[in-house]
Amino acid sequence: MVYLPDEGEALVAAGNAVYLNMGTLFPIYEQTIPATAKAAHDAGKAWVLDPVGLGIGSLRTKLLEELKPYKPTIVRGNASEIIALASLWELLGAEDALDRPRGVDTTDGVDAAREAAVALAHYTGGAVVVSGEVDLVTDGTTVVRSHGGSGLMSKITGCGCSQGGVLAVYATCADAFTAAVASTAHYNLAGTRAAAVATAPASFKVAFIDELYRATGEEIAANPMCVEEA
Amino acid sequence: MVYLPDEGEALVAAGNAVYLNMGTLFPIYEQTIPATAKAAHDAGKAWVLDPVGLGIGSLRTKLLEELKPYKPTIVRGNASEIIALASLWELLGAEDALDRPRGVDTTDGVDAAREAAVALAHYTGGAVVVSGEVDLVTDGTTVVRSHGGSGLMSKITGCGCSQGGVLAVYATCADAFTAAVASTAHYNLAGTRAAAVATAPASFKVAFIDELYRATGEEIAANPMCVEEA
Amino acid sequence: MVYLPDEGEALVAAGNAVYLNMGTLFPIYEQTIPATAKAAHDAGKAWVLDPVGLGIGSLRTKLLEELKPYKPTIVRGNASEIIALASLWELLGAEDALDRPRGVDTTDGVDAAREAAVALAHYTGGAVVVSGEVDLVTDGTTVVRSHGGSGLMSKITGCGCSQGGVLAVYATCADAFTAAVASTAHYNLAGTRAAAVATAPASFKVAFIDELYRATGEEIAANPMCVEEA
Numbered sequence: 001m002v003y004l005p006d007e008g009e010a011l012v013a014a015g016n017a018v019y020l021n022m023g024t025l026f027p028i029y030e031q032t033i034p035a036t037a038k039a040a041h042d043a044g045k046a047w048v049l050d051p052v053g054l055g056i057g058s059l060r061t062k063l064l065e066e067l068k069p070y071k072p073t074i075v076r077g078n079a080s081e082i083i084a085l086a087s088l089w090e091l092l093g094a095e096d097a098l099d100r101p102r103g104v105d106t107t108d109g110v111d112a113a114r115e116a117a118v119a120l121a122h123y124t125g126g127a128v129v130v131s132g133e134v135d136l137v138t139d140g141t142t143v144v145r146s147h148g149g150s151g152l153m154s155k156i157t158g159c160g161c162s163q164g165g166v167l168a169v170y171a172t173c174a175d176a177f178t179a180a181v182a183s184t185a186h187y188n189l190a191g192t193r194a195a196a197v198a199t200a201p202a203s204f205k206v207a208f209i210d211e212l213y214r215a216t217g218e219e220i221a222a223n224p225m226c227v228e229e230a
Numbered sequence: 231m232v233y234l235p236d237e238g239e240a241l242v243a244a245g246n247a248v249y250l251n252m253g254t255l256f257p258i259y260e261q262t263i264p265a266t267a268k269a270a271h272d273a274g275k276a277w278v279l280d281p282v283g284l285g286i287g288s289l290r291t292k293l294l295e296e297l298k299p300y301k302p303t304i305v306r307g308n309a310s311e312i313i314a315l316a317s318l319w320e321l322l323g324a325e326d327a328l329d330r331p332r333g334v335d336t337t338d339g340v341d342a343a344r345e346a347a348v349a350l351a352h353y354t355g356g357a358v359v360v361s362g363e364v365d366l367v368t369d370g371t372t373v374v375r376s377h378g379g380s381g382l383m384s385k386i387t388g389c390g391c392s393q394g395g396v397l398a399v400y401a402t403c404a405d406a407f408t409a410a411v412a413s414t415a416h417y418n419l420a421g422t423r424a425a426a427v428a429t430a431p432a433s434f435k436v437a438f439i440d441e442l443y444r445a446t447g448e449e450i451a452a453n454p455m456c457v458e459e460a
Numbered sequence: 461m462v463y464l465p466d467e468g469e470a471l472v473a474a475g476n477a478v479y480l481n482m483g484t485l486f487p488i489y490e491q492t493i494p495a496t497a498k499a500a501h502d503a504g505k506a507w508v509l510d511p512v513g514l515g516i517g518s519l520r521t522k523l524l525e526e527l528k529p530y531k532p533t534i535v536r537g538n539a540s541e542i543i544a545l546a547s548l549w550e551l552l553g554a555e556d557a558l559d560r561p562r563g564v565d566t567t568d569g570v571d572a573a574r575e576a577a578v579a580l581a582h583y584t585g586g587a588v589v590v591s592g593e594v595d596l597v598t599d600g601t602t603v604v605r606s607h608g609g610s611g612l613m614s615k616i617t618g619c620g621c622s623q624g625g626v627l628a629v630y631a632t633c634a635d636a637f638t639a640a641v642a643s644t645a646h647y648n649l650a651g652t653r654a655a656a657v658a659t660a661p662a663s664f665k666v667a668f669i670d671e672l673y674r675a676t677g678e679e680i681a682a683n684p685m686c687v688e689e690a
Contacts, residue, residue, distance in 0.1 A: 205662070214660055
């Protein structure tokens with residue numbers, strides 16, 4: 001985890017993928033986030049974007065506007081965040097943009113963001129993950145609904161944000177859609193298993209991270225999902 | 231959790247209470263902390279102050295002086311911090327201020343801070359929580375002593391600071407004194423229960439957060455407390 | 461934990477040891493880190509340095525060059541970091557410096573850093589800890605190899621960095637080499653014990669911190685180590 005502009009560029013140069021999370025902005029991020037995204041884009045390396053809290057303050061909006069040309073390999077957010085990002089990037093029809101709810105709450109179901117997710121994926125050429133009770137993953141052509149997980153995941157601060165790290169790990173060695181589907185299945189499997197042994201948030205978090213570590217490729221591939229056309 | 235001035239103001243506008251903790255100051259907080267407190271004060275919304283580490287460096291003192299007119303709804307600290315804040319805000323008699331120990335250590339018992347807590351509550355019109363072996367909560371008229379908890383709570387970094395978050399949650403839907411008494415009881419109940427199942431800090435922390443989650447309103451209301459006149 | 465320059469100086473004045481970790485640099489650290497190291501050096505107090513990530517960006521290199529005259533009481537790093545620091549401070553023979561691998565990876569074994577660690581300890585007059593499967597600790601005259609720990613320690617973000625805190629605690633009340641050997645034994649003992657009860661990273665972390673808390677002086681002293689001349 002780095003905070004300075006040239007350190008972001010150095011991480012891009014040293015690795016195969018980088019994750020930019022906008023949850024807790026510091027002033028220096030005004031430089032670090034665009035510099036890192038540009039470095040990844042220019043080097044043809046994967047980068048994952050979590051547009052947390054779009055609408056809180058002005059810097060998030062400014063940064064997300066700047067990031068548009070760098071086309072994130074994978075975007076992950078809840079339904080409201082995905083809709084807000086697609087709207088900010090003017091990827092939705094005018095009527096959709098006017099009629100839809102906006103904001104950073106998580107009350108929208110993933111289906112409310114289906115069109116926005118598909119539009120984002122069409123624009124970026126990558127994948128989009130909409131987190132919800134059933135997660136929606138799309139590359140703009142195919143939509144995968146990934147089952148599993150637990151309601152306790154929403155009781156852990158940063159649980160959604162942390163998925164960005166798992167997405168980036170997969171993106172080091174797989175194409176955007178494969179990485180997005182596999183890491184979402186991995187996350188859901190770990191959530192399902194943790195909920196089998198823990199009934200409150202802190203012990204759930206411990207069990208969840210343990211299960212992320214224990215899951216095998218075969219088990220992840222067997223996690224339930226449904227596939228449909230976008 | 232936000233760090234930028236306009237984001238602090240946005241959180242105030244979006245919610246019913248905000249918590250300002252001064253534990254780990256960054257330069258931008260020189261703007262963010264007063265801007266957020268002012269926004270809460272001007273909007274008539276609750277805000278919780280934890281004056282951590284008053285006396286370390288110059289910015290904490292400067293910020294706490296600036297915060298005085300915004301009258302925090304609830305102040306929480308250990309005895310030394312409460313005494314130091316009441317002294318900084320010149321709420322203690324001259325003799326008291328001169329005769330008392332100062333600093334950020336936690337060696338003072340809560341009774342050493344009783345007068346300072348009452349004076350602070352008189353000034354703010356809100357509530358003050360002094361954390362100690364038995365916690366002291368006052369609105370300037372009544373003093374509640376809240377029992378329970380565990381010595382292991384002092385072995386967890388940020389355990390006292392985290393109570394500010396619980397205080398702010400209660401303050402979203404209750405008056406200052408009710409919120410302060412209820413959240414302190416909630417914290418103590420969770421500590422008592424966690425100590426029944428864990429004997430070392432890390433497993434205690436997991437159990438403590440789990441018990442914060444599990445406690446019901448009836449159980450919290452039944453946590454032992456004593457009431458006296460201020 | 462503080463971030464501002466005068467707060468670093470205040471912590472030095474208030475305590476007996478301070479720990480400077482360079483893992484996640486913010487712009488203000490350009491002032492805070494040298495100011496704090498200088499304060500400790502000038503006051504004759506212990507300070508511990510963890511030169512994390514030397515080679516990522518330019519500020520780490522600049523800061524580590526500035527820190528050289530303040531001679532850290534204890535340096536801790538993995539083999540690559542220790543070699544990189546000794547090279548940056550020009551403590552290795554020209555041939556060694558040219559022939560050795562550099563960087564921030566952890567692929568070098570501790571023996572690859574033996575000469576660099578001894579050279580660093582000669583220069584600082586303090587102790588150096590090289591973390592690896594078997595840890596190497598030296599004061600430039602004697603080399604101790606400390607056994608124990610667990611491979612799961614490398615699966616916990618910040619596990620190595622956290623040892624710096626334990627080193628600093630010991631350095632408050634012991635000379636550099638005693639503090640370095642004892643805290644490394646303490647860490648290894650806790651790792652061994654945690655691995656006996658946990659098989660995945662998150663439950664291991666909980667068990668590890670619990671065992672750090674439980675270990676007695678006698679048990680720490682009995683943790684296996686081998687002693688040789690430097």
